[in-house]
Amino acid sequence: MKFIDRVRQHAAGHPFFTLEFFPPKTDLGFGNLLSRMSRLAALNPLAVSVTWGAGGSTKDRSLDLAAFTQSSGLDTILHLTCTNMVQGTVDEALREAKSRGIENILALRGDPPRGEEYWIPTDPRFSHAVDLVRYIRSSPEFSSNFCIGVAAYPDGHADHETDEASELECLKQKVDAGADFIFTQLFYDIDNFIEWVKKVRQKGITVPIIPSIMPLQTYASFLRMTKLAGTRVPPELMADLIPIRHDDQLVKDYGVNLAVKMIRRLAAEGGIPGVHLSTLNLEVSVIRILEELGWAGGAMHTSNRLIADTPQESASRVITPHCATDSAATMLVMAGPQTEGEAGKGELNNAVGWDDFPNGRFGDFKSPAYGNTDQWGSTGLSRKQALEQWGSPKTVDNLTEIFLRHLQSRIATTPFSPTPLSPESLMIFPHLERLTRRGWWTVGSQPAINGAPSTDEVVGWGPRGGYVYQKCFVEFFLEQEDVDKLEQKVREEGNSWVHYFAGNVQGECRTNVPDDGRNAVTWGVFPGHEVVQTTIIEKESFLSWKDEAFSIWAEWASFYPPDSPERQLLEGVRNQRWLVSIVHHDYMDSNALWTFLFGKEKPLV
Numbered sequence: 001m002k003f004i005d006r007v008r009q010h011a012a013g014h015p016f017f018t019l020e021f022f023p024p025k026t027d028l029g030f031g032n033l034l035s036r037m038s039r040l041a042a043l044n045p046l047a048v049s050v051t052w053g054a055g056g057s058t059k060d061r062s063l064d065l066a067a068f069t070q071s072s073g074l075d076t077i078l079h080l081t082c083t084n085m086v087q088g089t090v091d092e093a094l095r096e097a098k099s100r101g102i103e104n105i106l107a108l109r110g111d112p113p114r115g116e117e118y119w120i121p122t123d124p125r126f127s128h129a130v131d132l133v134r135y136i137r138s139s140p141e142f143s144s145n146f147c148i149g150v151a152a153y154p155d156g157h158a159d160h161e162t163d164e165a166s167e168l169e170c171l172k173q174k175v176d177a178g179a180d181f182i183f184t185q186l187f188y189d190i191d192n193f194i195e196w197v198k199k200v201r202q203k204g205i206t207v208p209i210i211p212s213i214m215p216l217q218t219y220a221s222f223l224r225m226t227k228l229a230g231t232r233v234p235p236e237l238m239a240d241l242i243p244i245r246h247d248d249q250l251v252k253d254y255g256v257n258l259a260v261k262m263i264r265r266l267a268a269e270g271g272i273p274g275v276h277l278s279t280l281n282l283e284v285s286v287i288r289i290l291e292e293l294g295w296a297g298g299a300m301h302t303s304n305r306l307i308a309d310t311p312q313e314s315a316s317r318v319i320t321p322h323c324a325t326d327s328a329a330t331m332l333v334m335a336g337p338q339t340e341g342e343a344g345k346g347e348l349n350n351a352v353g354w355d356d357f358p359n360g361r362f363g364d365f366k367s368p369a370y371g372n373t374d375q376w377g378s379t380g381l382s383r384k385q386a387l388e389q390w391g392s393p394k395t396v397d398n399l400t401e402i403f404l405r406h407l408q409s410r411i412a413t414t415p416f417s418p419t420p421l422s423p424e425s426l427m428i429f430p431h432l433e434r435l436t437r438r439g440w441w442t443v444g445s446q447p448a449i450n451g452a453p454s455t456d457e458v459v460g461w462g463p464r465g466g467y468v469y470q471k472c473f474v475e476f477f478l479e480q481e482d483v484d485k486l487e488q489k490v491r492e493e494g495n496s497w498v499h500y501f502a503g504n505v506q507g508e509c510r511t512n513v514p515d516d517g518r519n520a521v522t523w524g525v526f527p528g529h530e531v532v533q534t535t536i537i538e539k540e541s542f543l544s545w546k547d548e549a550f551s552i553w554a555e556w557a558s559f560y561p562p563d564s565p566e567r568q569l570l571e572g573v574r575n576q577r578w579l580v581s582i583v584h585h586d587y588m589d590s591n592a593l594w595t596f597l598f599g600k601e602k603p604l605v
Helices: 003-009 027-041 059-071 089-099 129-138 164-176 190-202 219-229 235-244 248-269 284-293 311-316 321-331 383-390 396-407 429-437 480-493 539-557 565-576 592-598
Strands: 016-021 047-050 076-081 104-108 147-152 181-184 274-278 441-446 449-453 467-470 472-478 498-504 509-511 518-526 530-538 578-584
Touching: 003 147, 003 181, 016 027, 027 059, 047 059, 059 076, 059 089, 076 089, 089 129, 104 129, 129 147, 129 164, 147 164, 164 190, 190 248, 219 235, 219 248, 235 248, 248 274, 248 284, 396 429, 396 441, 396 565, 429 441, 429 472, 429 592, 472 480, 472 592, 480 498, 480 578, 498 539, 509 539, 530 539, 539 565, 539 578, 578 592
Parallel strands: 016 047, 016 274, 047 076, 076 104, 104 147, 147 181
Antiparallel strands: 441 472, 449 467, 467 518, 472 578, 498 509, 498 578, 518 530
């Protein structure tokens, strides 16, 4: 059924809710998301939405996921970005959606159009979301088949420097073109949202407005998502978060309570028909929010999820660095994959832990949340940023200088690091700098940590009263000749302590990790939790990241004209270099990996 008809038929009472999912990057993550979505379907959402990667990068997985939800009896809203798409991709996506019974589209712009950069192969029909709305509504092939939603930005568009009046005019144009409903970008300022809704209505826009609520998961992810979305963060919210920012469980609990308060106030004062919950493919917080609101209908029970111990229970189990290390040593050797239905048993990173402390691309590749993406299908890269921060590199030495400037905090980002160097990375700064000066450009790393308190300002995570551990690893790009030398060094001097993965854009992968082997490189031991493992490097996750990393080189190259020195350099790097991830398993020796790589010479300072 068309979503707008569902909205109109929704019975009076509490507002409805919809759930948003994204297609995981790995096959196991995708399969496990299907079982998770089946459980969440028992909560009776009015509809679900499925995101679409920038430039159609997740086209097949997005369509497959949307087809699954639609065929399972869930009305599905397929996000569809229209800029930077190869000619014909929009038509293909609409035809496939139509053939699979999908009747709802969320029409989005996606990545900013490249303007006059004619060398980017895009579909010239689409520069903005309104173009997509008009195209669908004017098409004899598609017009009657789809209900269309559009996005709105109560805090202003992150990519726009226009004023609020211009933003409202843009929204009205999308609605006048034929949009049936509005989903908003995430926000946390309720007062601002209520005032914004009044302005939208005064503009003559009458279609339903559904606010997007994204529960806080971790402090770091909250900062990342609000920065990416340009979200306004009320001072009182930051004042609440700062004292608990190093306790992931408290942040997650706070996020649940905040979402409940926001939804209750929106229902009472905001004049909204329903809310859109951006799940990030995580289950526990969504269930807790709906239970607190009384909207879960008894379909799910807290016994099916891992919840934090009460303070009394936590106090009864004292974790010390000594017993934590013993527990970790015992539990980390346990292996054997489990299905998601085996939550709470067996493997460390089984389903019961996936929602605890999600850790981005280094999390468990089996998790439905693996490959976390942003809400509206953006890569985060822009030509303006490239020219301002990274200039016009024409030589390998120019690239080395860009990576060095980022390490030395002279620029805030690189295409592979969207934020300044973290305090954790500063702990191993001399070693990262030394590798980069060698021409091995570092894009990921962590220091070895042996039993730091979970409240540590730099490396701590998880609930209070625990201890965290890390094996040292580093990732970098290097030439094939150096890959050959590094492989020989691992064989001759690694002594089974060193594992690596190396891959190139042509699809070759070299490793000394056994088949189905997994490098657990971050774990924590907490009262009531035993071992929680958040960072895993294994073949499938490495290959997924490798493909993404080389696509970043291609996108960076696309900011420069064909045949330019910059384009030739960046495309050459993409085609010739390898990505290497190397880990040393002796987490008790903070210099073990660096001694292996550099010998016993004094590190650069």
